[in-house]
Amino acid sequence: MNMQEQEDWDSIVLKGHEYYLPHLSVDCVVLGFHHNQLKVLLLKPKQKKNWALPGGFVKKDETLEDAAYRTLLERTGLSDTYLQQFHIFSNPNRTKHYRNDEEFESIGIKMPEENWLRKRFLTVGFYALVEFSKVVPMPNVLSDQCEWWDIDGIGELILDHNEILETAQKSIRLQLKYKPIGFNLLPTKFTLSELQKLYETLLGKKLDRGNFNRKMLSYGFLIQLEEKKSGVRHRAPYLYSFDIEQYNLALNEGLNGGI
Amino acid sequence: MNMQEQEDWDSIVLKGHEYYLPHLSVDCVVLGFHHNQLKVLLLKPKQKKNWALPGGFVKKDETLEDAAYRTLLERTGLSDTYLQQFHIFSNPNRTKHYRNDEEFESIGIKMPEENWLRKRFLTVGFYALVEFSKVVPMPNVLSDQCEWWDIDGIGELILDHNEILETAQKSIRLQLKYKPIGFNLLPTKFTLSELQKLYETLLGKKLDRGNFNRKMLSYGFLIQLEEKKSGVRHRAPYLYSFDIEQYNLALNEGLNGGI
């Protein structure tokens, strides 16, 4: 740990209560899509055995959304991402015993008995859907690694982060039914079968190709471009891009009905 | 204001920070259904011009859900209600200037400059669907009235409570599409057309009687009883009750499809 990091750590521990709200944090479930796999961005906190969702504290004069955006920008380099709060987790014991003396002594900090970080924390869960290739994962001062993980290959995370992740996935599947948010996970140009793979991954089930294509095109917010790169050993599929104006129009009309 | 109330108020103002979490509250959108009208429970805070959603603070060792249940129990006398968090409102200025000296002087309290109630507050919105007739609206120490209002006849509420109410309605409409939560608003015995009126009110549009009946019955969680009271001057409609076991079964199977 270099001088700067030590200072940052000291600052958060000893002075954080001056500029952050107490008892409150945000955690972000950052999802990407790569090689037909759903990925989630995780941090490896120093001195902890398990990995963690990227998160942060809330400044005294910012909204939760701003705090989440800030966290996301710092971890991924991305602004303008699709970000959505989905639940607040408030189990009184969720952070009990998480901050312990050994952890801090090992990095040269004597944490006061009454430090703000030892208190109970509630956390607001956000999910972010980002374009995998644009992300440059960056660890923060409290962690030594920041990496994409296959969402199915994740072991035990710190605290209740497994629960937060699962809740996020449920919310996303629900949203997907009436709002095609999946586009945020794809590059600007994509094929229909890439889109289909994404939907299949998010929903956890196979879909019919023909029906899927027709349905997506019927929404009217996909723009067909020219042919795909010759790198595939079968018929070249069309590339599509996403027409955000038509998309917003379609959203207001409502994509699904039902009582 | 009697002695007890004065004490309670004093206690909240001067000692609240000892047993409540700072900066955080819950607000409940309590909905009922009566005379084919959707009703919402509102409080009239003393010394304020506008009405308010019932709300409360969060004890240092309870979950947000517990805090909301507690609020609900105190205001309505109901436990076992359908309660759902739907959003957390975090505008840094949402409570600015809400607590002012005049307010407190008028009830005989000199509020310290640095009192916890003057700080920024975030609030977690919950909605509750309750059986109108079972509710006994009860004001709290901070308010002099607690009443049902027609949801369409509400003027300006305090703070951002109009926004909270609107957000709640959107969430409920969305939920209703894939989860028939409306039953929580009806008495144990009800007719199909009462149910239909409720749906029409919640969704804000007319529905076809025949199609509605068939759809609801097709779910399989309605139990047909015997005839209705003779108090109607037309054919007596069947009464139905709600089979919670079949309901849970149906929910797991999924009521709606879509990609």
Next chain:
DNA sequence: ACAAAAGTGTTCCCCCTACACCCATGC
């Protein structure tokens, strides 16, 4: 008898489902 609303039936049609069939491309 009449009004009003409940219960039930019927038709049309859209859209989802499922397959099937041909097309383009790299090896």
Next chain:
DNA sequence: GCATGGGTGTAGGGGGAACACTTTTGT
């Protein structure tokens, strides 16, 4: 040619939308 996946066609069925007809009750 052949394997592979892309694009498109189509027959069938389920169910929603709209409407009609009959039934029951109180006045």
